[in-house]
Amino acid sequence: MRDHSKQTPSKSSALWLVTASYLMALSIGWLILAYAPIAEPISRMLLADVVATAVIFGWSVWYDNSSFYDAYWSVIPPAIVGYWILSADPGLQTLRVAGVVIVICIWGIRLTWNWARGWDGLGHEDWRYVGFRQSFPRVYWLISFTGIHLFPTLIVFLSLVAVYPALTPDSRPIGLIDALALIVGLAGIALEWVADDQLRSFTTGSKKSGETLRTGLWRYSRHPNYLGEIMIWWSMYLFGLAASPEWAKWALVAPLAMTGMFVFVTIPMLERRSLERRSNYQKVVDETSMLIPLPPRNQHR
Secondary structure, X not given: OOOOOOOOOOHHHHHHHHHHHXXXXXXXXXXXXXXXXXXXXXXXXXXXXHHHHHHHHHHHHHOOOHHHHOOHHHHHHHHHHHHHXXXXXXXXXXXXXXXXXXXXXXXXXXXXXXXXXXXXXXOOOOHHHHXXXXXXXXXXXXXXXXXXXXXXXXXXXXXXXXXXXXXOOOOOOOOHHHHHHHHHHHHHXXXXXXXXXXXXXXXXXXXXXXXXXXXXXXXXXXXXXXXXXXHXXXXXXXXXXXXXXXXXXXXXXXXXXXXXXXXXXXXXXXXXXXXXXXXXXXXXXXXXXXXXXXXXXXXXX
């Protein structure tokens, strides 16, 4: 169980602690990249990513709060892409690289800001983590490392490997698939941005207990923010496909795995909780599409 006798730092102090943890993780990850005896760039980056994850896990254990990891999802991908670009040989397809950078950086900055403004500080921990603590107290930190820290790191890394050919000089010339990738990525950012802002306005405004957001994008999809997130990773895959169709044949597993994680793990967990806590949520499920925005079903019955 958590030790509640310790004084919880203010949100501003907690954000500084999280910032310090990420600076430490990035610094140690950079040392791995600089000195690890691994020539192959993807394997070297994977090692650095896993070690950086372990650093954040150490902070999670020290402060007894696994939500230290929450920002890792959006902070690390731009750093990985940036390193691959800076370490590449001359001859990159400049417009393609610019497209990847635009999508991954706008997405990362926006999502990190959205997390920071909504996070309550170290007095708060994601409800899923709290559930794991209560259900598996003896092995919680093993679950935290493997399921909360390492698994997301690996699935995001796999999704970034899909875009790797776009960041190398031997990629194909820019073409229509690149344009499609950019459109999908920017549309995903816009969808997630609007959905998150609508959700924040709803949760911070006046509402009845147990009420569910059913206006704006949320009238047509139960999880429009997750659809936007999924589109980002399909955008990365499409950039990789444009650069190297041969690479993309096996890299297709990356966006499929990301989509599967949301559809079969993240969304079901959230919906089970909503069904338990909101008496009208089954009606929302019956009337509203899960992901793809569609007109509400049978709303006037």
